[in-house]
Amino acid sequence: MFGGGTSGNSRSPSSPDQPSFLQHVQLYSKAAVYLGVGGGIAFGLYLMLRRYATGADVPESAIKSHRKLRGYVLDVSDGDTLRFYHTPLLRWFDPAPEKKRGLSKYTISVRLYAVDAPEVAHFGNPAQALSAEAKDLLSRQVLGKRVTIRPLSRDQYSRVVATVTYRRLFGLVKTNAAHVMLREGMASLYTGGGAQYDGERELLASIEAQAKRQKRGIWGLKNYESPAEYKKKHKD
Template sequence: MRVLRGFIPALLLLGIAIVVRWIPDSLTQVMAGDTAEPPEAAGQVYELVPGSVYDGDTLRVTNGRGDLKIRLCGIDAPEIEQALGIAARDHLRSLLAQGNGSLLLVPVEQDRYGRTVAEIFVPLAGQAEEIHLNTQMVLDGYAYHYAQYSDACPNGRLLARAEEQAQAQQRGIWGDENAVPPWDYRQRHRTAVDEVLWSAR
């Protein structure tokens, strides 16, 4: 990775795709040898837009020519108003802060809100490895595996296993018996708003 990092500017100028392989120390034991890998069409180098981590699964990135709003593929973190919502946002910020300043983005698709759904790898400062944000957020108990939407994620297979580990060790959301998955929270919130609007007619 150190050798590749030294050639990144030259590779970008030549328009050559960058392929990054990730062998995470923090996940090696729990994933039984599986590692998160970007697909053959590879990571694009971006930087975090300062102050843009809105919650535990959404942020903005820039490549100097334009910004993208990113939704992390295959995960769903508690909403800010929920228990652990702020903690999830802050945990994502702390993972990003461990990086060397660049982010490797693997775009998957666009969602209905115009966000780029993606996997993100954070090259660690001074080390030859990266954090796979999607998997790490689930493994640390600050996001759920969003199984309904993880099939398109290149490393979606790891998310269910990361969640099993987090649940077994009661990390984060799994340590709160009253935790409500964010998709259920959003549905209830929408229903409550609809009821208020209907009764006001």
């Protein structure tokens, strides 16, 4: 008279229309993967679209990872310093902007890694011998041209210390601007604090040694004074 069966409305824990704990885990795992992939794609697009206007805009992560940046050189200050206009990957074919006043507001100040070129006249101090020639050589290499920089660090003046490379001969030959400056004797190897060599210390020293043997540029001067010595003398 009193049946021992269960009610028709009750469901067992293993009822097929209720997701199991394992199914929940699989569902959340898939969602996390999709979100991760989507976030990665979004971040990648962000990096490809974002333009770094000044050196202050270049994040430390880009410098620590030595992330390559591409763009144009709009100005050359001396034989080892230039102004770089960054064009992100998705704006690769943007033309170089016309140079105008206020370069510091829309370009990155870049210091060539590993080299020290003769000092140009500034702050009332005279120019070093061959400083104009060094500036001219760097200008002929990169001014107004598309280059690739590889950030290595920041210096005490907040400049981005970087390798600067460009392509010539219809893009077939990749050239390192610092190598050319050393080879032509228009710069010496920088050995001061925070020196960056990008793993090329021996190569750079050998390029400089060859320029010395051939008495190229600064190495042919009778009384050569290094930029470090010059700066120390005029600082005192």
